[in-house]
Amino acid sequence: MGIYQAAGAANLSLKNYLAHPRIYQGFQEAAGFFGARIKAIDAYLPLKGNEKVLDIGCGPGFIVQELPEGCSYVGFDPSPDYIRYANEHFGNRGEFVLGFFDEKAANTYAPVDVVMLNGVLHHMTDAEADEVARLADIVLRPGGRLFTLDGCFVDGQNPVAKRLLSNDRGKFVRRQVGYEALLKPHFSKLEAYIDHRFSWVPYTFISMVGHKR
Numbered sequence: 001m002g003i004y005q006a007a008g009a010a011n012l013s014l015k016n017y018l019a020h021p022r023i024y025q026g027f028q029e030a031a032g033f034f035g036a037r038i039k040a041i042d043a044y045l046p047l048k049g050n051e052k053v054l055d056i057g058c059g060p061g062f063i064v065q066e067l068p069e070g071c072s073y074v075g076f077d078p079s080p081d082y083i084r085y086a087n088e089h090f091g092n093r094g095e096f097v098l099g100f101f102d103e104k105a106a107n108t109y110a111p112v113d114v115v116m117l118n119g120v121l122h123h124m125t126d127a128e129a130d131e132v133a134r135l136a137d138i139v140l141r142p143g144g145r146l147f148t149l150d151g152c153f154v155d156g157q158n159p160v161a162k163r164l165l166s167n168d169r170g171k172f173v174r175r176q177v178g179y180e181a182l183l184k185p186h187f188s189k190l191e192a193y194i195d196h197r198f199s200w201v202p203y204t205f206i207s208m209v210g211h212k213r
């Protein structure tokens with residue numbers, strides 16, 4: 001097996017292992033990507049103590065531990081393994097629902113103060129992202145916020161970051177303009193921030209905050 005085939009095989013098996021909740025979270029923490037979520041939320045979203053948070057694509061649910069005590073939380077994810085893990089470990093801190101977030105769920109859980117998509121837009125096609133942004137607009141109360149965090153391609157990027165992004169499990173890593181185009185039609189006020197220093201592993205993050213008027 002040549003070096004590129006070996007690297008490809010290692011990458012494939014890492015992707016398989018990441019489907020396991022504890023291994024996924026261990027990888028996120030070791031690389032500093034979980035810390036990056038906390039830094040981005042603190043910098044651009046800051047949560048107040050009593051807000052109602054909806055987390056679409058919540059994964060194994062570790063983020064619920066980082067929210068202010070008084071926040072209520074509901075997470076949705078289509079992975080049975082992630083949702084089982086979240087319910088077993090964090091079911092006392094929030095509600096974890098198996099499945100895709102749809103219009104019925106938007107009407108059931110409205111109104112919320114914050115919708116989070118942590119590391120999720122880059123798993124979505126343009127059409128899926130457009131639909132989730134439409135649903136976020138339905139479920140948010142006036143003045144509510146949509147927060148997103150993803151990896152992002154930029155010019156002159158660190159080669160390690162570029163390589164990681166090119167091999168991500170999510171097949172739709174975009175440039176800033178591509179991410180913004182997903183949300184602009186749904187939010188009259190949209191902020192976007194690029195950060196290169198949120199993790200110790202070289203990586204480029206884009207955080208976006210859409211404000212519902």
Ligand SMILES: C[S@@+](CC[C@H](N)C(=O)[O-])C[C@H]1O[C@@H](n2cnc3c(N)ncnc32)[C@H](O)[C@@H]1O
Nearest residue numbers: 056057058059077078079082118119120123128
């Ligand atoms: C990179 S993980 C992020 C998990 C978690 N939000 C975090 O911060 O660790 C991406 C998550 O999005 C979920 N996902 C993928 N496609 C999705 C979709 N179309 N709708 C909702 N969630 C999706 C996956 O099951 C996975 O848990």
